[in-house]
Amino acid sequence: MQVWVRSSAALALAALLAACGNHAELREQRNLGAFELGFNVVIADNAQTVPGGRVATEEQIEAAITSEIDRRFRRYDGGRLYHLGIIVEGYLLAPPGVPVIAAPKSVMVLTVNVFDDALGENLVPGGKQFTVLESLTGDAVVGSGFTMTAEEQLLNLAQNAAGQIETWLEDNPKWFDYEVVRNPFEEGMTFEVDVTEITPEAAAGTASISRPPARPAAPDRPGI
Structure with a gap:
């Protein structure tokens, strides 16, 4: 994967976008209604990479x-x-390329499933696929392979992935509407959950999951 920058105008545009800030930064909370994070399971055991990359x-x-x-x-x-x-x-994870002329960009492809604990079901059967690119910054324009370590590239992609997922959840307010989902059992609905802990199959959307233990404490990391 290569990004070809063919004119000084393109470079000027990239510099302007970089000056606007990194969209992966934490800003104000979105309107996610009843959402509260239970399990957070990430599986990368079958992740494919491109030959030549880090x-x-x-x-x-x-x-x-x-x-x-x-x-x-x-x-x-x-x-x-x-x-x-x-x-x-x-x-x-982009390797060093020829600066400006051929600057590879880092990219990651994810499939995300969302499970409603009370309903015991996956709200997105089959999952939602995301293609996540590294942020457009002055460093990335000349090739992040020259200006970032592999760890920094991975962090950049992880931040952008989390941001895209947050936007996607906000775009689906019906999943988190208190009036719709807060007390489903009041209407006599019953649900069966037959998996006692989350598994790779559950994360992939092929099995249900049960309510986790008490909500973990928020990580001790400063907000941005």
């Missing part, structure tokens, strides 16, 4: 995304638990 371990990928999902979503305390199951399908 390589990250399964543990590094899972840790980076898990941390950023926690940082962004533990802020919400809507009172109804939802679990996120994230499958990392593939990634490219």
Whole structure:
């Protein structure tokens, strides 16, 4: 994957966008209604990478995304638990390229499932796929392979992935509407949950999951 910058005008535009700030930063909380994060499961054991790119371990990928999902979503305390199951399908951590002329960009492909704990079901059968690019900054324009370590590239992708997921959840308010989902059992609805803990199959959307233990404390990380 290559990004070709063919004119000084394109460079000027990139510089302007970079000056506007990194969209992965935490801003004000979105309107996610009843949302409160329960399980946060990231699975990268089958993630494919592109030959020639930098390589990250399964543990590094899972840790980076898990941390950023926690940082962004533990802020919400809507009172109804939802679990996120994230499958990392593939990634490219850009190697050094020819600055400006051919600057590869880092990219990651994820499939995200959202489980409603009270209903015991996946709200997105089959999951929602995301293609996540690294942020457009002055460093990325000349090639993040020159200006960032592999760990920094991975962090950048993890932050952007969490931001895209947050926007997607906000775009689906019916999932978190108190009036619709707060007390489903009042109408005599019954649900069966037959898995006592989350598994790779559950994260992939092929099994139901049960209510987790008490909500974990928010990670001790400063907000932005």
